[in-house]
Amino acid sequence: xxxxxxxxxxxxxxxxxxxxxxxxxxxxxxxxxxxxxxxxxxxxxxxxxxxxxxxxxxxxxxxxxxxxxxxxxxxxxxxxxxxxxxxxxxxxxxxxxxxxxxxxxxxxxxxxxxxxxxxxxxxxxxxxxxxxxxxxxxxxxxxxxxxxxxxxxxxxxxxxxxxxxxxxxxxxxxxxxxxxxxxxxxxxxxxxxxxxxxxxxxxxxxxxxxxxxxxxxxxxxxxxxxxxxxxxxxxxxxxxxxxxxxxxxxxxxxxxxxxxxxxxxxxxxxxxxxxxxxxxxxxxxxxxxxxxxxxxxxxxxxxxxxxxxxxxxxxxxxxxxxxxxxxxxxxxxxxxxxxxxxxxxxxxxxxxxxxxxxxxxxxxxxxxxxxxxxxxxxxxxxxxxxxx
Numbered sequence: 368x369x370x371x372x373x374x375x376x377x378x379x380x381x382x383x384x385x386x387x388x389x390x391x392x393x394x395x396x397x398x399x400x401x402x403x404x405x406x407x408x409x410x411x412x413x414x415x416x417x418x419x420x421x422x423x424x425x426x427x428x429x430x431x432x433x434x435x436x437x438x439x440x441x442x443x444x445x446x447x448x449x450x451x452x453x454x455x456x457x458x459x460x461x462x463x464x465x466x467x468x469x470x471x472x473x474x475x476x477x478x479x480x481x482x483x484x485x486x487x488x489x490x491x492x493x494x495x496x497x498x499x500x501x502x503x504x505x506x507x508x509x510x511x512x513x514x515x516x517x518x519x520x521x522x523x524x525x526x527x528x529x530x531x532x533x534x535x536x537x538x539x540x541x542x543x544x545x546x547x548x549x550x551x552x553x554x555x556x557x558x559x560x561x562x563x564x565x566x567x568x569x570x571x572x573x574x575x576x577x578x579x580x581x582x583x584x585x586x587x588x589x590x591x592x593x594x595x596x597x598x599x600x601x602x603x604x605x606x607x608x609x610x611x612x613x614x615x616x617x618x619x620x621x622x623x624x625x626x627x628x629x630x631x632x633x634x635x636x637x638x639x640x641x642x643x644x645x646x647x648x649x650x651x652x653x654x655x656x657x658x659x660x661x662x663x664x665x666x667x668x669x670x671x672x673x674x675x676x677x678x679x680x681x682x683x684x685x686x687x688x689x690x691x692x693x694x695x696x697x698x699x700x701x702x703x704x705x706x707x708x709x710x711x712x713x714x715x716x717x718x719x720x721x722x723x724x725x726x727x728x729x730x731x732x733x734x735x736x737x738x739x740x741x742x743x744x745x746x747x748x749x750x751x752x753x754x755x
Contacts, residue, residue, distance in 0.1 A: 374572055374574075374611035375416070375422050375611065376454065378528060380528075381529075382420070385417060385418060386418065386438075389401065389418070390432075392518075396517055398434070398484070398514060398517075399477075399482030399484065400432060400433040400479055400482065401430075401486075401514055401518065402429055402430075402431055402470060402486050402501070403429060403432060403487040404428075404486065404492060404493045404497070405427070405428050405488065406426065406427045406428070406492060407423045407424045407425040407428070409576070409609065409615070409688040410689050411491070411492050412686075413522070413686025413687035413690075414488065414522070414687070415429070415430050415440070416613055418430050420454045420456050421450070421456075422574060423442070424575070425443075425445055426444075427443045427466075427497070428440065428442045428443065428446070429441045429442075429466055429470070430457065434479075436477050437459060438459070439457065439460070439461065439473050440459070440461070441460075441461050441463060441469050442460065442462050443462070444463070447462060448461075465500070466497060466500065467503065467504035467505070468500075470504065470505065474509065479509070480508050482509055482510070483510045484501075484505070484509045484510065485514025485517065486501070486511060486515075487518040488515060489511075489514070489515055491515065516691075524704055525685060525706055525734075526704070529685065530704060530706070530734065532610065532613075533610075533614045533615075533616065533684075533685070533706055533734075534743055535612060536573070537618070537732060539571040539572075539610055539611075540568070540616055541745065543567040543568050543571065544604075544606070544618070547564050547567060548753060551604075551753060552596065552753070553595075553596055553597055553598040553624060554595055556596075557580055557582075557589070557591040557592050557593070557594050557595075558590075558591035558592065560591065560596070560604075561590060561604075562591070564578040564604070564606060565578055568606065572610070573609060573610050574608075574610070575608070576606065577608075578590070578591075581602065581603050581605075582596070582600045582601065582603070582726065583601060583723070584723070585722055585724065585726030586722065598624050598625075601622070601627050601631055601727065601750075602621070602622055602623075603619055603727055603728055604619065604622070605617070605618075605728075606618055607688060614686060615684050615685065615687070615688040616732050616744060617684065617708045617710065618730055618731055618744050619729055620751060621728075622750075622751045622753055623752050623753070624752070624754050625754045626752065630723060630724060631723075631750075634724040635727060637665065638711070638727060638728070639748055640665050641661075641665040642711060642729050642731075642748065644661040644664065644665050645661045645662055645680070646733055646742060647740065648660070648661035649707060649734075649735045649739055650701065650738065650740075651701060651702060651703045652701070653701050654698055654701070655692035655694050655700075656695070656698050658680060658681050658709070659695060671713055672713060672714040673712050673713040675714075676713075679695070680695070680710065680711045680712045681707050681709045681710070682707065682708055683705060683708075684707065684708040684732055685706060688708075692707070694707075702735060704735065706743070707732070707735065708732050708733070709731060709740075710728055713725075731743065731744045731745060731748075
């Protein structure tokens with residue numbers, strides 16, 4: 368019987384590179400081993416995938432990566448190990464209900480029970496139960512430190528192979544939007560349009576994601592209601608998907624049936640000007656907060672708001688849909704080949720204006736370069752007139 372192949376497998380060279388640069392960072396920080404924690408969702412599963420190629424859809428997972436010696440994957444029985452074996456990278460993989468006890472034995476086997484152990488995820492998603500278990504099982508002899516930023520800062524700068532994975536996902540989503548346009552029409556049901564989006568992206572091999580829509584009056588993006596699209600609608604569709612490799616993109620496209628109102632067209636032009644200014648600010652060596660400064664200059668020009676919003680205008684993206692930097696929230700000096708998803712946030716003083724134009728949004732992945740950002744999906748945005 369012919370067997371298929373997994374799509375989220377890194378090259379041998381890429382696998383070696385990741386472990387090597389992490390171990391170099393560990394040596395510089397005096398860390399004897401990392402415990403890399405994740406859970407099966409789009410925001411943090413990529414940490415374990417980065418060091419193992421294991422795509423974990425549910426439950427918790429951990430990888431123990433020692434400074435010397437072979438790594439071990441420890442997984443939640445909820446997800447099991449059969450998929451782990453298919454990946455053929457980490458050879459020691461175990462399922463357990465007591466990960467702390469398992470890790471204590473692993474550290475002892477490596478002779479580092481008294482060492483410094485960096486916990487990746489301690490700053491955000493390592494559960495209290497797991498951490499208390501670590502303290503009890505090996506924290507009395509080992510020194511436990513937070514290694515989240517050390518790990519995440521390495522993962523944020525993409526290799527050439529990772530950039531190509533991101534480009535592949537962008538190509539798929541652009542094709543899905545082209546195919547989906549034949550289904551966006553007056554009388555179509557929102558839910559049916561977004562169901563078709565899900566079918567298309569899965570047909571292209573995407574692993575996980577969401578499809579959302581917003582249309583007038585713009586109160587929120589939804590996963591599709593049992594309601595008909597109308598001819599005077601201007602609607603925005605948001606596709607956020609991890610491609611066959613597991614690398615994510617978040618893209619929004621706006622559609623009309625005929626010429627939109629002057630109010631919408633004026634607002635659209637300011638959105639494009641804002642996006643372009645933010646892309647230009649994504650330069651090697653600049654602070655990620657320069658993206659906010661670029662956004663705010665355009666907003667002030669047009670009397671728009673959003674300066675105090677805590678919602679992300681931009682965030683890193685890769686094997687996780689949200690990575691460092693967070694803009695605002697986790698400032699970083701931008702480095703060449705960081706990839707940042709951009710969707711400039713805005714707020715409205717007038718509720719009526721928010722309902723009239725607030726759901727119109729642009730979004731794309733952008734690669735940081737010395738000369739400013741390089742968009743990975745579309746060179747430029749357009750408000751697509753489906754009647755044209």
